[in-house]
Every structure is written in structure tokens, then in C-alpha cells.
Amino acid sequence: MAAAQPQASVQPCRYKTGKTLGAGSYSVVKECVHIDTGRYYAAKVINKRLMSGREHMVRNEIAVLKRVSMGHQNILTLVDYFETMNNLYLVTDLALGGELFDRICRKGSYFESDAADLIRATLSAVAYLHDHGIVHRDLKPENLLFRTPEDNADLLIADFGLSRIMEPNQFHVLTTTCGTPGYMAPEIFKKSGHGKPVDVWAIGVITYFLLCGYTPFDRDSNLEEMQAILVADYSFTPLEYWRGVSIQARQFIKRCLTIDPTKRMTSHEALSHAWIAGPSEDRGGEDLLPVVKKNFNARRTLHKAIDTVRAINQLRAGGLGMMDGAQSTNPERFSGREGEDGDGDVGMQDAPQGVDPRGHGRGQTEEQIREQQRRIEETTRGLWDGRQQQGQGQAA
Numbered sequence: 302m303a304a305a306q307p308q309a310s311v312q313p314c315r316y317k318t319g320k321t322l323g324a325g326s327y328s329v330v331k332e333c334v335h336i337d338t339g340r341y342y343a344a345k346v347i348n349k350r351l352m353s354g355r356e357h358m359v360r361n362e363i364a365v366l367k368r369v370s371m372g373h374q375n376i377l378t379l380v381d382y383f384e385t386m387n388n389l390y391l392v393t394d395l396a397l398g399g400e401l402f403d404r405i406c407r408k409g410s411y412f413e414s415d416a417a418d419l420i421r422a423t424l425s426a427v428a429y430l431h432d433h434g435i436v437h438r439d440l441k442p443e444n445l446l447f448r449t450p451e452d453n454a455d456l457l458i459a460d461f462g463l464s465r466i467m468e469p470n471q472f473h474v475l476t477t478t479c480g481t482p483g484y485m486a487p488e489i490f491k492k493s494g495h496g497k498p499v500d501v502w503a504i505g506v507i508t509y510f511l512l513c514g515y516t517p518f519d520r521d522s523n524l525e526e527m528q529a530i531l532v533a534d535y536s537f538t539p540l541e542y543w544r545g546v547s548i549q550a551r552q553f554i555k556r557c558l559t560i561d562p563t564k565r566m567t568s569h570e571a572l573s574h575a576w577i578a579g580p581s582e583d584r585g586g587e588d589l590l591p592v593v594k595k596n597f598n599a600r601r602t603l604h605k606a607i608d609t610v611r612a613i614n615q616l617r618a619g620g621l622g623m624m625d626g627a628q629s630t631n632p633e634r635f636s637g638r639e640g641e642d643g644d645g646d647v648g649m650q651d652a653p654q655g656v657d658p659r660g661h662g663r664g665q666t667e668e669q670i671r672e673q674q675r676r677i678e679e680t681t682r683g684l685w686d687g688r689q690q691q692g693q694g695q696a697a
Contacts, residue, residue, distance in 0.1 A: 314385070315337065316333045316336065316344060316390070320332050322343060325462075327347060327348055327355075328348065329346050330343055331343070331344050332344075333392065343394065343395045343396065344391070344392050344393075345390065346389075346390055347359055347389040349384075358463075361466075363382055365464045366379035368434075368466065369433055372433070375423070375458060376430070376458050377396070380393055396446040396457055396459070398447025400446060400447075401511075406597065412588060413546060413585040413586075414581040417576060417581075419445075419456060420504065420508050422456045423440070425572065430458075434467050437458065437464050438463040439481060439503075440504065441483075445458060445459070467496060482530075483506065483519065484503045485503075486498065486499040487502075490531060498563075498567075501557050501567065501571060505517075505556075505557025505558040506518070506558070508550070509558075511593075513593060513596060514592065533558055537551055547583065549575050549584065553571070553576040
């Protein structure tokens with residue numbers, strides 16, 4: 302007689318979801334509040350039906366976040382995770398400061414030194430990931446978020462769905478083609494094996510993008526884009542967009558966009574590069590905002606249109622509107638099917654010190670959120686009023 306299957310542990314749902322903050326191909330990110338504490342977080346709501354056969358990706362994301370949560374100020378913290386009948390939930394920090402490029406476009410001015418500061422923060426987090434045996438594999442501006450709207454807010458690396466934990470002293474171990482095409486390194490397309498250097502390549506693409514508002518391998522089709530990446534076919538043109546950018550910045554980009562991954566800078570070498578570690582006086586002093594904003598506008602419009610279509614498709618798929626019922630179970634029960642690419646139990650008892658397995662992380666209060674939203678509105682209104690006054694002055 303077959304042994305009875307153990308029953309999944311059931312516990313009351315501890316969170317209530319609110320507005321949608323973003324959407325992906327198989328998940329949506331919603332604002333959520335812890336019912337007992339009143340603290341606000343972000344909940345990544347993953348549809349099990351859409352993820353069928355790829356459950357190992359979720360297990361992997363949890364494993365990665367467990368390893369690095371609360372270890373670096375520029376990495377999103379995993380607070381809690383659980384599942385319901387239809388969805389799996391990853392609860393993380395609530396980053397209300399917005400996406401990287403949206404924040405840049407709201408600024409009154411933007412200089413090369415600002416870009417270097419942003420890349421330095423990102424590189425610091427990437428170096429931490431690499432030191433802990435993790436390759437992100439999907440670094441791009443959309444996955445770089447600010448914790449709060451404050452000018453000095455932490456920049457956070459988010460979305461570890463494609464990240465991998467690599468064994469020590471191994472390099473050519475990953476062969477799956479994944480990531481966002483414009484930011485993917487040549488070795489990913491070649492399927493020759495890849496590792497941590499792919500993140501440095503992505504840093505080079507992001508840096509190029511931050512300095513001009515478009516990506517270096519932007520082409521009319523994905524095939525042409527891939528062909529350009531394979532031979533590093535890019536240039537610092539048109540010249541009028543790059544005239545105010547220093548030689549050091551261009552050299553930094555070239556060192557990142559080196560085709561041979563063994564000759565590419567490591568994350569620590571990139572942190573020591575003169576453009577990152579050197580004095581700000583050596584960087585261009587021209588305000589890059591007008592050029593960057595102009596070039597980014599068309600891309601941002603397309604990006605928002607794609608996100609809208611994705612969100613509509615997710616809503617049509619059903620099961621993503623709200624938490625489905627008042628009972629939830631431990632996520633390890635969700636996995637463990639034969640043939641899955643998992644790494645064993647991912648219970649919160651193994652979480653790093655400081656991550657509360659019962660979801661009583663610090664979070665944000667409703668008052669803090671209102672204050673951040675007020676600051677965003679003030680900043681936006683101030684920029685608009687400034688432009689109106691400038692326009693009136695010119696008319697006079």
C-alpha cells in the first residue's frame with residue numbers, strides 16, 4: 302500500500318495586494334501591505350499556469366535572492382515568499398523611486414558624472430553578486446530601480462529571474478540563450494558557454510545608453526541586432542551626440558564591450574577604471590539631458606506600449622487580479638516535480654540572518670509612501686513650472 306502523501310501546510314494569508322506596479326511575461330508586480338504590521342512591500346505575483354514546466358526558474362530566483370538579500374544596499378531584498386492555489390508570491394522591498402531612466406528624464410540637468418555614479422553603484426552590486434557566485438544575466442535599465450524619490454536614494458538591481466548560482470572556479474558552464482537581446486553578450490548567442498563576464502558586457506551597453514539615450518546595437522530587427530553584437534559593430538555616432546562625452550567614458554565602454562570574455566574587464570577591474578574611480582574633473586562637463594531625453598523619448602513610448610499590451614494579456618489570462626483565497630502554502634510544496642531543475646529545499650529557514658521568515662520585514666508605512674508620492678509630484682510640478690517661466694521669459 303502506497304504511503305500517504307504529506308499534506309501541505311496551510312496558513313492564513315498575511316498580505317493584501319493593491320495597485321499594479323509593473324508586468325512581465327508570466328508575472329505582475331503589485332503593491333502589497335502586511336495585514337498585521339501595515340507595512341508596504343512589492344509582491345511579484347507569478348501565475349503557476351503560465352509558468353508550467355518552468356517552475357525551476359522561480360525556485361532559482363528564490364535561491365539567488367536568499368543568498369544575497371540584505372547583503373548589499375544596491376540589491377533588492379527578499380522579505381517573504383509563499384504560494385496560493387493559482388499563484389506564487391515573492392515579497393520584496395517596495396522601490397517607489399521609479400526606473401533608472403524615468404528618474405533621469407525628470408531631472409533638471411544630467412551630467413557625465415551622474416552617469417558614472419549610477420554605473421559605480423550598479424557595478425558595486427554586480428561585484429558583490431559575482432563574489433557570491435551569482436551571474437545576473439538580465440542587467441538593463443528597466444531592472445534598475447530607485448528605493449525612494451530622494452536625490453540620494455539607493456539604486457537597486459531587481460528581477461533575478463534569469464540569474465544563476467555558479468559553482469566556484471567554473472567559467473563556461475551556462476549555455477542557455479536568455480536575456481534581453483540588445484544587452485546580451487556575444488558568447489550567449491554563440492552558445493559557447495558563458496558566465497560572469499556577460500554582466501560586464503551589459504554594463505557597457507547600459508553605460509552607452511546612459512550617455513546618449515539609445516543602445517549601441519540598435520537595429521531594425523533582432524537578427525541584425527544579433528549580428529552586430531557578435532562582431533561588436535557599434536560606434537560613437539552621430540558625433541553631435543558624443544561631442545560632450547569624455548574619452549575615458551568611451552574607453553570604459555570599449556573595455557566592457559570586448560568580444561572575447563576572457564579579455565573583458567571583470568566587475569572589480571571595472572570599478573577600478575579611471576572613469577569610475579578617477580576625479581570627476583576628468584569627465585565631460587556638458588549637460589547631457591537634452592540629447593539623452595530626445596533620443597530616449599521614442600524608445601520610452603514603445604516600451605510603455607509593450608508593457609500595456611503585456612498587462613492586458615496577463616489580465617485576460619486570469620488569476621492575477623488579487624490573492625486567490627485566504628489560505629497559502631509553503632512554496633517548496635509547489636516544486637519538486639520529476640525532471641525539474643531545482644536546487645533543493647528553499648524554505649525561509651535557510652534565509653540569511655536579518656530576513657524575517659514571517660514577513661515582518663521593515664517595509665514602508667503608509668505615511669512614508671504618501672510623503673514619497675508628494676515629493677514626486679512636487680518635483681514634476683517644479684520642473685513644469687520652471688519650463689513655463691522659461692518659455693514666458695523667452696516670449697517677453
